[in-house]
Amino acid sequence: MKKYNIKVNGTTYEVEVEEVGAAVTPTVTPIVRPAPAEPAAKPPTTVKKEVPAAAPITAGAQSVTAPMPGTVLDVKVTAGQPIKAGDILIILEAMKMENEILAPADGTIDTVQISKGASVNANDILVTIK
Known part of the structure; x- marks a missing residue:
């Protein structure tokens, strides 16, 4: 046998x-x-960062929104700063990649709605330009 x-x-x-x-x-x-023993589930650990209250948007201002969910790595502009189309406004990390959010047009930064380290969802307003 x-x-x-x-x-x-x-x-x-x-x-x-x-x-x-x-x-x-x-x-x-x-x-x-026997089926392999499943490891004990650990509760997810999340760190919430304080996000400043959003500034009111001026009438006629153009909003720049997040194209995807992610974490703000850097904010390159401040309110009142003049910008040109194509200038880098925000560095957004999504899926382990750094994405540059560019200015769609010339203008002046009206408001900055987010801060470094903040988590954003797709279509959240990042900055407004007037």
Whole structure:
């Protein structure tokens, strides 16, 4: 008799095969293995940062929004600062990548709605330009 382990659809079977002349008679015995113990679940740890209250948006100001959820790594502008189209406003980390949020047009920064370290969702207002 020869013993073989055969895996079928994730289940392992121990098979004994006896060779008798030209005929083969297999015996199949399922091997039952206990499921691996799952580690104790740890509660998620989150750090909430204080986000300053959003400044009121001036009528006619253009909003620059977050294109995706992420964390603000750096704020490159301040309220009242003149900017040109294409200037870097915010560095946003999303999916382990740093994304530069650029000014869509020339103008002056009206309000900065977020701060460094803040978490933002897609379409959250980051800054306004007038």
